Amino acid sequence: MEQVYQHFRKEEQPFIDMVESWVVQVQQQYAPYLTDFLDPRQQYIIEMVIGKRGEVRTQFYGGYEAAERKRALIYPDYFQPKLEDFELLLIEVNYPEKFTTLSHGQILGTLVGSGLRREMFGDIMSDGVRWQFYVSESVRDYVLSQVTKVGKTTVRLEQKEYTDLLVPTDDWAVEHDTVSSLRIDTLISSVYNISRQRAKELVSGGKVKLNWATYDRPDFELGLRDILSIRGYGRIQLREIEGKSKKDKWRIEIGVLRK
Structure with missing residues (x-):
């Protein structure tokens, strides 16, 4: 492990240990492991830790090509990942668009304030009017029932199909x-x-x-x-x-x- 640690920051060591434990679990159970949503730095660490180990591989998906926050699937080499293996759901925030505007910070604050850990949902996207975000399937019912307001604005969350994904205005x-x-x-x-x-x-x-x-x-x-x-x-x-x-x-x- 010391060889791995030296390429990263001291404060990243607990995450590296967690990745190693996921790899061991995949090796022992010979079954895939799905992580929560990860930031790009965490994704990079996983890529480096798993590296060229032939028997264990990894793939990332966050709902669309340019997604920033993604879930990682760590899997044995026999396994062929499919998009549904990432267990993502697209949620749209319905609100009175003619009378108010929402912001990324407001939606982020609302989701975290509802008791949801940041790792349980992915990118928050907007085309300037509409707002959507990805969540893991496991918290679908919780999110849909808990979030009824963003700031002072009454909202209704609705599950959408992948084909309804808006085109985000944020362009790197x-x-x-x-x-x-x-x-x-x-x-x-x-x-x-x-x-x-x-x-x-x-x-x-x-x-x-x-x-x-x-x-x-x-x-x-x-x-x-x-x-x-x-x-x-x-x-x-x-x-x-x-x-x-x-x-x-x-x-x-x-x-x-x-x-």
Whole structure:
């Protein structure tokens, strides 16, 4: 395990241990294991931990091609995964569209506030008017019965078919950049063209989340698939580290969402 640990952060070790336990379960029971919804960094860890083990494989699905949060199916090599094995349901939020608007934050807050763990539902999507999200089949009845309001707005949740999936307006732009380091403040400063000092203030002021958790260390170095959410600016995902330039700077590929 030490060999695996050295490629990751100390705080990621419990998750790595959990992945190893899932792999052992698949090997011993010779049957697939389905995880909850995972963020992109967790998906990356699973890919790295399972790697090229011939007898155990993994596949990810979050309901649509560009999904951010996905469930992982870890399975023995004889098994042929099908989409229904991921046990996802599409839910639409019906609300009086002519009289009010909803936001991603409101829906996220409502779902978590209803007692649902964040791992039990996937991406929250909108085309600017309609709102949908994915949940695991196991919590369908709970979600449909518990959520009747978003903020002060009365809503009705309805299960939809995959064919009713809306086209989300959030579009990641793929960009290439050259940065002196992979520190959080360096990346924010470079992508949004603001001073390092301003970037540091955003981080230390609690305006930045790393993989959906508030993070206050500007000098923290990002790893592959990490996602930064910067309030008022948008989001950055570190997608590829392409190597060093002649001036010893990092060449990177990033996904960027600008507000």
